[in-house]
Amino acid sequence: MDLTWMAWTLPTAVFFITIATLLAGMTVWDLAQPSVARKGFLPIATTRGDRFFIGLLSGAWLHLAWLGLTDLPLWYPLAALVVWMIVLLRWG
Amino acid sequence: MEKWPDNKAWFLVLPVVVLVCFSAIIPLMTVVNYSVQDILQPGMGFFVGTEWFERILHDERLHGALQRQVLFSLTVLLIEMPLGIAIALALPTRGWGVSACLVLLALPLLIPWNVVGTIWQIFARGDIGLGGAAVKALGLNYNYTASATDAWITVVIMEVWHWTPLVALLAYAGLRAIPDAFYQAARIDGASAWAVFRYIQLPKMRGVLTIALLLRFMDSFMIYTEPFVLTGGGPGNATTFLSQFLTRLAVGQFDLGPAAAFSIVYFLIILVFSWVFYQALEGMGKGASK
Amino acid sequence: MKVRKRTLALGLYFVFLLLPLYWLVNMSLKPNEEILGELTLLPQNVTFENYVTIFTNADWYTGYLNSITYVSLNTIISLAVALPAAYAFSRYSFVGDKHFFFWLLTNRMAPPAVFLLPFFQLYSTFGLIDTHIAVALAHCLFNVPLAVWILEGFMRGVPREIDETAYIDGYSFPLFFATVFLPLIRAGIGVTAFFCFMFSWVELLLARTLTTVEAKPIAATMTRTVSAAGIDWGLLAAAGVLTIVPGALVIWFVRNYMAKGFALGRV
Numbered sequence: 001m002d003l004t005w006m007a008w009t010l011p012t013a014v015f016f017i018t019i020a021t022l023l024a025g026m027t028v029w030d031l032a033q034p035s036v037a038r039k040g041f042l043p044i045a046t047t048r049g050d051r052f053f054i055g056l057l058s059g060a061w062l063h064l065a066w067l068g069l070t071d072l073p074l075w076y077p078l079a080a081l082v083v084w085m086i087v088l089l090r091w092g
Numbered sequence: 093m094e095k096w097p098d099n100k101a102w103f104l105v106l107p108v109v110v111l112v113c114f115s116a117i118i119p120l121m122t123v124v125n126y127s128v129q130d131i132l133q134p135g136m137g138f139f140v141g142t143e144w145f146e147r148i149l150h151d152e153r154l155h156g157a158l159q160r161q162v163l164f165s166l167t168v169l170l171i172e173m174p175l176g177i178a179i180a181l182a183l184p185t186r187g188w189g190v191s192a193c194l195v196l197l198a199l200p201l202l203i204p205w206n207v208v209g210t211i212w213q214i215f216a217r218g219d220i221g222l223g224g225a226a227v228k229a230l231g232l233n234y235n236y237t238a239s240a241t242d243a244w245i246t247v248v249i250m251e252v253w254h255w256t257p258l259v260a261l262l263a264y265a266g267l268r269a270i271p272d273a274f275y276q277a278a279r280i281d282g283a284s285a286w287a288v289f290r291y292i293q294l295p296k297m298r299g300v301l302t303i304a305l306l307l308r309f310m311d312s313f314m315i316y317t318e319p320f321v322l323t324g325g326g327p328g329n330a331t332t333f334l335s336q337f338l339t340r341l342a343v344g345q346f347d348l349g350p351a352a353a354f355s356i357v358y359f360l361i362i363l364v365f366s367w368v369f370y371q372a373l374e375g376m377g378k379g380a381s382k
Numbered sequence: 383m384k385v386r387k388r389t390l391a392l393g394l395y396f397v398f399l400l401l402p403l404y405w406l407v408n409m410s411l412k413p414n415e416e417i418l419g420e421l422t423l424l425p426q427n428v429t430f431e432n433y434v435t436i437f438t439n440a441d442w443y444t445g446y447l448n449s450i451t452y453v454s455l456n457t458i459i460s461l462a463v464a465l466p467a468a469y470a471f472s473r474y475s476f477v478g479d480k481h482f483f484f485w486l487l488t489n490r491m492a493p494p495a496v497f498l499l500p501f502f503q504l505y506s507t508f509g510l511i512d513t514h515i516a517v518a519l520a521h522c523l524f525n526v527p528l529a530v531w532i533l534e535g536f537m538r539g540v541p542r543e544i545d546e547t548a549y550i551d552g553y554s555f556p557l558f559f560a561t562v563f564l565p566l567i568r569a570g571i572g573v574t575a576f577f578c579f580m581f582s583w584v585e586l587l588l589a590r591t592l593t594t595v596e597a598k599p600i601a602a603t604m605t606r607t608v609s610a611a612g613i614d615w616g617l618l619a620a621a622g623v624l625t626i627v628p629g630a631l632v633i634w635f636v637r638n639y640m641a642k643g644f645a646l647g648r649v
Binding site (some may be wrong): 095096097098099100101102104105107108109111112114115116118119120122123126178179181182183191193194195196197198199200201202203204205206207210211212214215219220221222223225253257299303306310313314316317334335338339342343348351352355358359362363366367370 | 388389391392395396398399400401402403405406409417418421423459462463464466467469470471473474475476477479482484486487488489490491492493494495496497498499500501503504519520522523526530531535580583584585586587600601604615618619622625626628629630632633634637
């Protein structure tokens, strides 16, 4: 099958593999230790998966905002996202 | 009512997963791939990183289209939701009138979207259209091809004409699902019509109204065909909404990279809105059932 | 007195609803000279020429057949994959169920314009461009999530004691699903089929992009009325009227199902 039309590049491939790995990891984690919805600092009760989704979505927007408002490299928001994700998963 | 926990249920969902992979995930991945490249022709692209994203985010035309889009979606929701509920309440509940009304209501929904545009294109014209001519006869200087305000109003009216029946049909379905016993109890209590609406009908319609609100929001947010046929996005850019801007970028100018970058931003906007809606309404549901 | 007012308001709304449609029908029966000449509430020179043109010209009527073919295909595919999935969502909790459900919905929300380009490339790769199945599959993007969503609502209304009793009675899952469960939600399936038909029938952007000649939908054929000599309004109106007919027929056939489906909560 010809996949050239999809125009793969290394960075996007790495991006999707990372996302897929994270999703697989979350699934395995949930299978081993089912998550129960609880209330953290977020205004709604969330499960682990919900918090992961919120983290990803806010991460995407953080990167966009960074691109739109500053000229600095994207490593800063990426680092911030990792920290934010951990905070969110632990206390969100 | 607790559901049975069983991961084998994934096998039942499998056909959907396969189909959605084919029709959503692969295309979405492709869009992401395009968004970081300058594609001169198929199979020939250069990696440009986040350049397209930066350009799109600073694009004045996009900001304008986004503002118009949000304003438009809010306007039609504010008109369609109350109007749809009111129609559902006014519809007959028994007799031959029910079928007749439902069939009539469903009619605009089954008209292809470009034909809806055509209908209003004809109807609203001052020279050959009944609607346009009637407004002119009232002494108003109305011309949707020249005045931005008129074009805007015409598109909103068309959208209301086209989609209010969906809200009405769903609300009606919700109303019919209320057992008579509720009304009898209300009558015994001497409840006013407003109280019946506020404490019986509205809570019982919550589920279908959720669906109606979500559907209407999503569809109005990606409206394309009708304004395209009616006004072509003009006059000027007065009725150019997000989808039209995107299609112009992708097909009209063949700027695949910027179009893809914009697609992603568009998708992220939709994702946030629907997530917020979904959560708010789910939370409302839990609050009401307590 | 209050009921009167209510009926009056409803009547006014139906006038608003039907007036543009009436005008379309009205125009389709007029020759172009009359359309452009004077505003007449009833056609003065009734002509069926516009309709004759459409029914005798293969370019026009194949458009209808194409549309009906891919819409039917899409409805069948959507229902076939959505039924078991909706059952799973209504009965079981499993890992990631809510997230998958929400993600399905985001596909329903995704603007078709976003998918235009990759779809074209994808279907080109599989050699599916200009086939009915390509449009049918493309429309699954928004119809499958919708079908799952609506069906799940109907299935939740069926008490689970019915499932439990059937399993105790020794029914296997496929047998139970086909002979006991499906008949119970017949009305729901009718309503879902109606919505799938509707959204596939009215969509144009994807249908037009994925077809060229063989599977071209009627809605795309309509752009042919625009020529160097201006727009042929009468022909355009007649084609418009005819695109409404199949939809009206479908509503007519499912109207009892619709009423029943809408009243399902009572059953």
